[in-house]
Amino acid sequence: MNPGKRVYIGILIVWGTLSLCLSGCTSKRNPGSIVYRLKWLYNVSAAGDIWAQEAGIFKAHNLTVDIREGGPEQDAIKDLELGRAQFGVASADQVIRAVAKGAKVVVLAQIFQINPLQWIYAKRNGLIIKRPQDLKGLCIGVTYGGNDEAILISLLRQYRISLDDLKLYAVHYDFNPFWRGEVDLWPVYRNIEGIIFQEKMAKNGEQAGFFNPSTAGIRFVANSLITSKKVYMERPKMVRDFTEAILEGWKAAMDPGLKSRVAEAIHRLDPDTPIPIIEKQIDATRALVIPRGNREIGTIDKRAWEQTRDILLAQGLISHRIDISPLLAGPPP
Amino acid sequence: MKTLERLVQFFSIYTVALGLLWAVKIVYGFSDYLIPSPLEILQIARQNGLFYVEAVLNTSAVAIAGHMIAIVLATAVGLVGRLNSWPGNLTRIAAYNLQAYPIVAVAPIIFLFLGDGLSSRLLIAAMICYFPLLLSFIGIFAEPVEEVEHFYRITGRINWRLELSIRTFENLDKIITVIVGSGTLAMVGTIVAEFLAASQGIGYVIRKALYQSNLARILVALFLIGLCSSLYLSLIETIGTWIKARLTGE
Numbered sequence: 001m002n003p004g005k006r007v008y009i010g011i012l013i014v015w016g017t018l019s020l021c022l023s024g025c026t027s028k029r030n031p032g033s034i035v036y037r038l039k040w041l042y043n044v045s046a047a048g049d050i051w052a053q054e055a056g057i058f059k060a061h062n063l064t065v066d067i068r069e070g071g072p073e074q075d076a077i078k079d080l081e082l083g084r085a086q087f088g089v090a091s092a093d094q095v096i097r098a099v100a101k102g103a104k105v106v107v108l109a110q111i112f113q114i115n116p117l118q119w120i121y122a123k124r125n126g127l128i129i130k131r132p133q134d135l136k137g138l139c140i141g142v143t144y145g146g147n148d149e150a151i152l153i154s155l156l157r158q159y160r161i162s163l164d165d166l167k168l169y170a171v172h173y174d175f176n177p178f179w180r181g182e183v184d185l186w187p188v189y190r191n192i193e194g195i196i197f198q199e200k201m202a203k204n205g206e207q208a209g210f211f212n213p214s215t216a217g218i219r220f221v222a223n224s225l226i227t228s229k230k231v232y233m234e235r236p237k238m239v240r241d242f243t244e245a246i247l248e249g250w251k252a253a254m255d256p257g258l259k260s261r262v263a264e265a266i267h268r269l270d271p272d273t274p275i276p277i278i279e280k281q282i283d284a285t286r287a288l289v290i291p292r293g294n295r296e297i298g299t300i301d302k303r304a305w306e307q308t309r310d311i312l313l314a315q316g317l318i319s320h321r322i323d324i325s326p327l328l329a330g331p332p333p
Numbered sequence: 334m335k336t337l338e339r340l341v342q343f344f345s346i347y348t349v350a351l352g353l354l355w356a357v358k359i360v361y362g363f364s365d366y367l368i369p370s371p372l373e374i375l376q377i378a379r380q381n382g383l384f385y386v387e388a389v390l391n392t393s394a395v396a397i398a399g400h401m402i403a404i405v406l407a408t409a410v411g412l413v414g415r416l417n418s419w420p421g422n423l424t425r426i427a428a429y430n431l432q433a434y435p436i437v438a439v440a441p442i443i444f445l446f447l448g449d450g451l452s453s454r455l456l457i458a459a460m461i462c463y464f465p466l467l468l469s470f471i472g473i474f475a476e477p478v479e480e481v482e483h484f485y486r487i488t489g490r491i492n493w494r495l496e497l498s499i500r501t502f503e504n505l506d507k508i509i510t511v512i513v514g515s516g517t518l519a520m521v522g523t524i525v526a527e528f529l530a531a532s533q534g535i536g537y538v539i540r541k542a543l544y545q546s547n548l549a550r551i552l553v554a555l556f557l558i559g560l561c562s563s564l565y566l567s568l569i570e571t572i573g574t575w576i577k578a579r580l581t582g583e
Contacts, residue, residue, distance in 0.1 A: 072543060072544070073543070075546055077366065077546075078366070078367055078546070081363060081364060081366070081367050082367070094546065097366070097545065097546065098364070098366040098546070101364055101365035101366035101369075101373075102364035102365045102366060103364040103366040103367070104364070143544070144532075144537075144541055145540065145541030145542070145543075145544035145545055146544050170449070170532040172444070172449060172529070172530040173441065173529070173530065174441065174444055174445060174449070174530060176445060317545065
C-alpha cells in the first residue's frame with residue numbers, strides 16, 4: 001500500500017471513530033416533539049412536569065414532550081429565543097431581566113406561589129427568627145449575584161436595617177461554614193436542600209428553623225412556565241394544551257394520595273435522593289405551590305410580579321421600568 | 334515590539350469575535366438579552382470598568398505568583414525526576430499519574446481545607462501549570478545532548494551541573510515556550526478557582542454575571558483577561574529573549 005493511501009485510510013478511521021463517539025453526545029429529539037427546558041436539574045421542583053410525562057398526561061393531550069434539565073448554564077429564555085425549546089421554566093427575575101432587554105417571552109402560569117428560596121438556621125442558644133429585625137447581629141450567607149442577594153437587600157431596605165447591623169458571608173458550593181457554625185443563616189431551597197439540611201440537623205440533635213422572606217412581605221416570584229411570543233401567536237392550541245397538561249401534572253403531583261408514586265417517578269430521574277426524602281420534599285413543595293383560597297395551581301400573582309420588577313429596578317438590575325401586564329399572558333383563550 | 338505584536342493580535346481576535354457576534358445578532362434579530370448591544374457593553378465598561386480592572390489585576394497577581402511557585406517547584410522536582418535512580422523513577426511515575434487528575438475535581442477538597450481565600454487560588458493556579466512544566470522539565474533535563482556532552486564525557490570533565498547547564502542552554506527556546514504556555518494555564522487556573530469558590534478576582538465577577546445572564550459583563554471581563562494575559566505572556570517572552578541574548582552573547 002502506498003503512503004498516500006495509508007494516510008487517507010488513517011484519516012477515515014480517525015474520522016469514523018470520532019463520529020461514532022460524538023454521535024452519543026448530541027441530544028436526541030424526536031421529530032415533532034416539544035422541547036421543554038427546566039430551570040434546574042431533575043428534582044422535586046419539577047415534580048408536576050415529571051409527573052405529566054410519567055403518568056402519560058402529555059400523551060393524553062396528544063403531545064410528545066422532551067423534558068430537558070436546566071442548570072446555571074442552561075437558560076430557558078435563551079433556548080426559546082434560539083428556537084431550541086418551545087417551553088421553559090424561569091424565575092420572574094430572569095423573565096423581567098430578559099424582557100427589559102428586548103426578549104419576547106410570555107408567562108403562561110406561575111408554578112410557585114411562594115418563593116422556595118429561604119434561609120435555614122439552627123435553633124440553638126434560643127435563636128428564633130420571626131421578623132427581619134431578628135437578623136441583626138447575625139452572620140447571613142448570601143450568593144452574590146443570585147436571587148437571595150436581591151431578596152435580602154430588598155428586605156434590609158424595606159425594614160431599614162443597615163448592612164453594618166449584620167455580617168454577610170459569600171456562599172459557594174461548600175456548606176461547611178454553616179455546619180461549623182461560622183454562618184448563622186444559610187440560603188437554601190426550602191423544598192430541596194431545606195429538607196436535607198433539616199434531616200441532617202435532626203440527626204445531630206438540632207432543630208432547624210427557616211426564615212421565609214415572604215412572611216416579611218417580600219414576594220419575589222420563582223418558577224413560572226414560559227414560552228416565546230412567536231410560539232404563543234403561531235401555535236395557540238399547542239400552547240393551551242401544553243399549559244393544561246403541565247397544570248394537570250402539578251395538580252396530580254401535589255395530591256397527597258399520589259405522593260409515593262410521584263416520589264418514585266422523581267427518584268427514577270434523581271436516583272441520588274432517597275424516596276423518603278423526596279416524599280418530605282413533596283410535602284414542602286405542596287405548601288409553596290398550592291395557592292391560598294380557591295385559586296387554581298398556576299395562578300399568576302400580578303402584584304408579586306410587580307414587586308419583583310420593583311425590586312430589580314430599585315437595585316439597578318434592570319435599566320428601566322417595564323409594563324408587567326402584557327407579559328403575564330396566561331394560556332391562550 | 335513583541336508586546337505590541339501580541340496586543341495587536343489580541344485586539345484583532347477580540348474585535349473579529351465581537352463583530353461576528355453582532356453580525357449573528359443582526360442577521361437573526363436576537364435580543365440584547367441573548368447578545369448585548371455595543372452600547373450596553375460600553376455602558377458596562379464605563380460603569381464597572383474600574384472595578385473590573387481591579388479584579389483582573391488581582392487575578393493576574395495571583396496567577397503570576399502561582400506561576401512563579403510552579404516554575405520553582407517544577408525545576409526542583411524536575412532535577413530529581415531526571416535521575417535514573419529510584420527517586421527519579423518514583424518522581425516521574427507520580428508526575429505522570431497525578432497530572433491526569435482534573436484540577437476542577439480536586440478544587441473542592443482544596444477549598445475545604447484552605448477556605449476561599451488567597452491560598453486556595455494560589456495553590457490551584459500553581460497546580461494547574463505545575464504538571465505541564467514538570468513533565469517538560471523532566472524531559473529536557475533527562476535527555477542528553479550527545480553531540481556536546483560526548484566531548485566532556487570522554488575527557489572525564491562531565492558532572493551533573495555541567496550536564497544540566499548544557500541541556501538547559503541547548504533547550505532554552507523550548508523552556509521559554511513551555512513557560513509562556515504555562516503562564517496562560519496559570520491565568521486559567523486562577524480564574525477557575527475564583528469561579529468555583531473565591532470571593533475576589535475576575536472569575537468571581539464572571540460567576541456573578543452568569544447568575545444574572547449578563548453577557549455584556551462577561552465580554553468586558555474577557556477583554557480585560559485577554560489584555561492582561563497578552564501583557565504577561567509578552568513580558569515572559571521578553572525576559573526569555575533577554576536571558577538568551579545574555580547567555581549566547583548575541
